[in-house]
Amino acid sequence: MSSGEQLIDFLYINDVIDGYLLAVRRLMDNKVSGMEEYAISLGKPISLKELVMLYGKIIKKSMLINWGGRLYHSREVMVP
Numbered sequence: 001m002s003s004g005e006q007l008i009d010f011l012y013i014n015d016v017i018d019g020y021l022l023a024v025r026r027l028m029d030n031k032v033s034g035m036e037e038y039a040i041s042l043g044k045p046i047s048l049k050e051l052v053m054l055y056g057k058i059i060k061k062s063m064l065i066n067w068g069g070r071l072y073h074s075r076e077v078m079v080p
Contacts, residue, residue, distance in 0.1 A: 001048075001065050001066060001067055001068075001069055001070060002048075002067075002068070002069075002070055002071070002072050002076075003049070003067055003068045003072075004047055004048040004049025004050075004052065004065075004067050005047055005048070005049065005078065006047065006048045006076065006077065006078050007045035007046065007047055007048075007078065007079050007080060008045060008046060008047070008048060008051060008080065009041050009042060009043075009044070009045040009080045010042065011040060011041070011042060015040060015042075016040055019038065019040040023036075023038055041080070045079070045080060049067060052065065
């Protein structure tokens with residue numbers, strides 16, 4: 001695996017749907033001028049490595065992962 005520093009920001013599906021509905025309402029109410037950019041986030045990202053460690057703790061098993069065993073790709077997304 002890579003070093004596992006990529007950040008992941010999980011959301012509840014209902015929060016994603018609410019975000020889409022808000023964007024649609026803005027369009028339908030003619031409140032959009034030009035191009036707008038939207039982002040939906042809890043603001044509490046965790047690293048891939050933290051996620052795997054948490055998962056291992058929950059299932060009570062250690063993960064045999066070679067962190068840092070591969071380099072990051074040149075276009076790898078590190079921050080959502």
